Amino acid sequence: MMQNLQVEEIPRLNKRILVVDDYPPTRQLIIDALNQAGYYAISEAENGQEALDKCAENHFELVISDVMMPGMGGMELLNRLREVSSDTSIIIITAHPAVELAVSAMKRGAVDFLKKPFNIDDFLLKVHIHLDENARYKKEIKAQSGINEIQIKDKIRELSVHGYIYDSFESIEGDNEYIFNKLVDLSLNVVDGEECALLLFDEEEGLFRPKVIKSHDRKIYESRTIPALKQIFQEVVTKRRALMIHSSEHQEIAPSLICAPLMIRNNIFGILCIRKKINRESFTSKDLSYIINLTKRASLNIENQMLYESIYSNVLDTFRSLVASVQVRDHYTEEHCLRVRDLSAKIAEEMQCSDKEIESLKIAAILHDVGKIAIPDHILLKPGRLTAEEFAVIRTHSEAGEKILRPILLFDQERRIILHHHERWDGKGYPAGLKGEESPFLSRILMVADSFDAMTNTRPYRPAMNLDYACEELRKNRDLQFDGRVVDAFLKQI
């Protein structure tokens, strides 16, 4: 189930990529990373000659090649490839990066360079930049007259980077801490910077407090760099816009730095400062536009998240008091839904659900029986066995809960989990009688956690079961009432 979800989230990217390396495990590592990122038209070769042959047969948009290989190495492949295919991009990977080698590779037409062992995210960033949207923009730009090949390549790279920045923040999940770190990492990657810091601005005190610092020496950055640059930070705050400064003399700036504000609704809450391009060149206006784009995207993301969190917690608080009153009527203590929430979360973690899924499940667990508010006292509070008619009324609580939450758009996901929290694996549950995996995965988790907590607590119609007995009941009902895998995950956790 979870695997299915993941596959759905990854777009299939049909760019043809050739991976060239003489060491099979490295080749596999690269291929796996590309597969996971959604690229599937991947071929492999174990040396330059084999790669060249494959390029003669098929067109590849990108070749990723090692340098040192028996027979024809990566640099010769680079030379010869231009004769066969002029518009194939090449990324060179090597364990021994020397500046001269990098420059030489670039001059021969390599589009990028990566040092082994490399970070998979860095690697995918480069691949993405060199591939994504290239084809589309290539066509558009070629249609315009008067632009030469180099300008086209430049433009493609620029558009790809902006596209990448957009995508990165579009799909981002996580708290502000995570977004801050991601912003700094992306900034360094996109403009090839060496040092980057994100500082939060304390308006009252007029202070810049370091939040994320990526530097070879954090202490020096804090004690020397920040005080030396404070005036520039202040200017960014005053001017409310990004600055790019060049200086050959100023030790903390040379040759250039970019500093951009982080704003929410026109209030500056922080700044991002990036220094030193890796190749010791100055930042360009293109770099500046990338950083402005990045900080804007990140700020927007943080703003949305803050807004979302405050609405969410308000609404949830309101419903919590409603749930508390339902539980008291239902002879459960107030802790019932908290225990169901914690048990559900433990199972979900064991089953490697995403943070977002776990969060949804926790909310659904708190609210799962809110529909019981619609059940009359004489049925809900009845101590003995229920008649078939009475039980039919009880069964309406899943749908009633779903209905109560319907006006709250924020609970879109949770509503579905709640609606199906009494479906059984064998299809004999309610309200829809969904069978097996037809019922939402998170509902199946909630079902196990809720049943276990009900079994181990006193109910009006029976005393509490002990823990072992309840576990045995779960085991006995594997693949009958419950999803067997969920039961297994639960038993591992208990």
Ligand SMILES: [Fe+2]
């Ligand atoms: Fe229920």
